[in-house]
Amino acid sequence: MTITITAFERSPDGGMGLARDTRVRWALEEAGQPYEVRPVSFSAMKEPAHLAVHPFGQIPTYEESDLVLFESGAIVLHVASRHAGLLPDDANARVRAIAWMFAALNTVEPPILELVTVKFLEGDKPWSKDRLPLVVDRIRSRLAQLSARLGDADWLDGAFSAGDLMMVSVLLRLKPSGILNEFPGLAAYVARGEARPAYKRAFAAQLAFNTARPPAG
Amino acid sequence: MTITITAFERSPDGGMGLARDTRVRWALEEAGQPYEVRPVSFSAMKEPAHLAVHPFGQIPTYEESDLVLFESGAIVLHVASRHAGLLPDDANARVRAIAWMFAALNTVEPPILELVTVKFLEGDKPWSKDRLPLVVDRIRSRLAQLSARLGDADWLDGAFSAGDLMMVSVLLRLKPSGILNEFPGLAAYVARGEARPAYKRAFAAQLAFNTARPPAG
Structure with missing residues (x-):
């Protein structure tokens, strides 16, 4: 196959x-x-x-x-x-790992993708420069909540899962912007993902x- | 329970x-x-x-x-x-229905939510009026693709599924804007969803x- x-x-x-x-x-x-x-x-x-x-x-x-x-x-x-x-054996933990996949794609990624809109798709528009800080602030709000939930843990809910795979993938998009470095716990989380063979x-x-x-x- | x-x-x-x-x-x-x-x-x-x-x-x-x-x-x-x-019995059809859930949440909903950003969150900004048509055009692009795929079918992939439930829910957000009416096939699709008991x-x-x-x- x-x-x-x-x-x-x-x-x-x-x-x-x-x-x-x-x-x-x-x-x-x-x-x-x-x-x-x-x-x-x-x-x-x-x-x-x-x-x-x-x-x-x-x-x-x-x-x-x-x-x-x-x-x-x-x-x-x-x-x-x-x-x-990529998913735990326990039925409830499995459902929670899938919830983190949805959170990555539907709650964390959309504000991050707005960075592409404001910088590139609308980069030549007169409002681009003034709008950028608003977009960045919305990303910061989400990252602060995510960082608070992660705390000192290695991964979002127990062992590494498809939820972490997706969340790290979404956060990696922020690397070029430098915003991730404002949240050292999340930067370390992403680095742990990147370190996986x-x-x-x-x-x-x-x-x-x-x-x-x-x-x- | x-x-x-x-x-x-x-x-x-x-x-x-x-x-x-x-x-x-x-x-x-x-x-x-x-x-x-x-x-x-x-x-x-x-x-x-x-x-x-x-x-x-x-x-x-x-x-x-x-x-x-x-x-x-x-x-x-x-x-x-x-x-x-809410999900078909056939394994492949089941996976495809789930793909439509992700498509609704990660591909179709984000541009639609930008309507809230431009009209409300940034409604008082000087760029709001000039930016609105760009946001609406991005929504139209997605709707045109979705409408082409749906064609004359009742639902996205065979019988009604959780994928349709999520797609109809996402499209319902467009009702107040009137944009949905530009795509009669999609408007009828949403109406079929709303008609379900x-x-x-x-x-x-x-x-x-x-x-x-x-x-x-």
């Missing part, structure tokens, strides 16, 4: 590991599952063939015999549900993938 | 059903599970007792004997996993809850 995922033919971050295929690669590495990667160009992402797999024209997707999936959260949850290593393998794989071909232009 | 959820003591929408407890009420109604509701005031939401249940100080939460959960996506998935009526019971329950006490001030 071959697992095939899609990734940007050339990631906009040039291999910093911030594209969403890294989350799926990481989950597959934690689960010890080999996988293949099919590159998709920006133009091909909006073509019918890719839209049939991903209705919103994004990456990653996941194919495994007759299962075709999109949404990195759903893919990571599927991998975590099928293989050991499975993360290192996933990061190295996406870096090699993104630097294997000459840059565009 | 008693299920207890939390809801706003007084919902900011005054009972329009747009607060996230409605999604959980709807799922519980589809699953035929009785539940109790504990109101939480805005000030109590930021107190240690509630933060112990919901680290981000929001509603809804879910308590069922010794399981304590937050994040409406996780709660709906938990209810759907435990009871019939379980949704009607959930809506009526939250309305009664929000109008049972005199308005604040």
